[in-house]
Amino acid sequence: MAWRKHDYDKIPGTYVFDGKTAHSAYGLNKLLFSFNSEANRAEFARDKAAYADKFGLTPEQKKALLEDDFLTLLRLGANIYYLAKLAVPRGFTVQDAGAAFQGITTEEFKAALMEKGRGLVEKLERRGGYWNG
Amino acid sequence: MARIVGGVTTSHIPAIGNAMTEKLENTPYWKRFFDGYEPVKQWLADVAPDVAIVVYNDHGLNFFLNNIPTFALGCADRYDNADEGWGLKTLASFEGDAQFSWHIAESLIEQHFDIATCQEMLVDHGFVVPMALMWRHLPKWPVKVIPLAVNTVQHPIPTARRCYALGKALRKAIDSYPEDLKVVIFGTGGMSHQLQGERAGMINVDYDLQTMESVIDDPEWLASQTTAEIIENAGTEGVEIIMWLVMRGALDDRVRVVHKHYHTPISNTGAGVLVLENAESAAERDGARKLVKAA
Numbered sequence: 001m002a003w004r005k006h007d008y009d010k011i012p013g014t015y016v017f018d019g020k021t022a023h024s025a026y027g028l029n030k031l032l033f034s035f036n037s038e039a040n041r042a043e044f045a046r047d048k049a050a051y052a053d054k055f056g057l058t059p060e061q062k063k064a065l066l067e068d069d070f071l072t073l074l075r076l077g078a079n080i081y082y083l084a085k086l087a088v089p090r091g092f093t094v095q096d097a098g099a100a101f102q103g104i105t106t107e108e109f110k111a112a113l114m115e116k117g118r119g120l121v122e123k124l125e126r127r128g129g130y131w132n133g
Numbered sequence: 134m135a136r137i138v139g140g141v142t143t144s145h146i147p148a149i150g151n152a153m154t155e156k157l158e159n160t161p162y163w164k165r166f167f168d169g170y171e172p173v174k175q176w177l178a179d180v181a182p183d184v185a186i187v188v189y190n191d192h193g194l195n196f197f198l199n200n201i202p203t204f205a206l207g208c209a210d211r212y213d214n215a216d217e218g219w220g221l222k223t224l225a226s227f228e229g230d231a232q233f234s235w236h237i238a239e240s241l242i243e244q245h246f247d248i249a250t251c252q253e254m255l256v257d258h259g260f261v262v263p264m265a266l267m268w269r270h271l272p273k274w275p276v277k278v279i280p281l282a283v284n285t286v287q288h289p290i291p292t293a294r295r296c297y298a299l300g301k302a303l304r305k306a307i308d309s310y311p312e313d314l315k316v317v318i319f320g321t322g323g324m325s326h327q328l329q330g331e332r333a334g335m336i337n338v339d340y341d342l343q344t345m346e347s348v349i350d351d352p353e354w355l356a357s358q359t360t361a362e363i364i365e366n367a368g369t370e371g372v373e374i375i376m377w378l379v380m381r382g383a384l385d386d387r388v389r390v391v392h393k394h395y396h397t398p399i400s401n402t403g404a405g406v407l408v409l410e411n412a413e414s415a416a417e418r419d420g421a422r423k424l425v426k427a428a
Contacts, residue, residue, distance in 0.1 A: 007361035013331030016369055018288035022198055033197045035218040080328045080370075081192040081286065085218030094401055098333030109334055113398040116336040124395060127342060131169050131394040131406075 025077025169394035194257035202249035240306035300382020320380030322373025
């Protein structure tokens, strides 16, 4: 048995949600997916540990879940879209996730995003044909 | 006969949905992004499509990892939006066209695209954000819809080339439907973004612009890239851009650009908008307009 290697494995700072990741975190992602339902969210809120046990989480996954340690959950294979069902209602945004991965503050992360738009209008004018208001 | 009036590309990220719910369209952060949709709305009002085929990816509302179809087609009379677990406003249901859907499914499978059929399908932000971008100003959705879901979440995902070929097969399906319907195709998702890992927050403006320009004149440029190449340039979540090729494949080789708009950042992403018409039918329509004017 062997996990196949991929060209994308070499891209720095990048984790692709492939079979290897999904396989290792199936129970965790199933738990996160269940939060589409309000009843399940309420059941989780009543007794988080008992809820985690229903999905067969590993001890590491369970610990991170109970501690709202979203970054560790991502590292342990939570899919970002499934994790959002847990994290976003608790005030943890995709910008917070990105900042945490880079070890910077969310404000710094957002400022770096804003930098990407600097000089955009001029660039589009040079390329031509773009709507520019 | 059914015929394609054109194709539209658009981002579908949830932050846009929240901005519309909170009516932030005219705030400094959002204004340029939303203003760039006004020409799209005007074009849609002019061409008045009967049906929108919306190519999007589900992010964990309808499909879970126990069962991920590479391509799935809604074949229902109605599609509901629903709670995704993170506070997005649930939008009004959408009317489907089951007979047209089943025709498309049969035609695609005859052309060796073994698409999954869904008689119930919850549609998530990937579908509803584009619909709201186009038509939230109207009291009800003015078109019937056909959702076409492409797996871009659980790798292995289909290649860019396969998506382009699906679009070409979709075109044959549409052209062979006997009812007189005007069809618009939305290719949603993208552009460059990566939500996790140390490379999170990457936005590749030059690649995005090259993608937009190639989708117009040289779709082969994008279709020939591997999934790894697209991830490297557009980010793990930016691979959604392959869905634009489904739209593009359904149009003629030669298209006319009605509108081209790019803005960044929107949340963590680059946001690109295209409105494309088949060059030949656009020329015909222009000719007809001139005749009307001359008369």
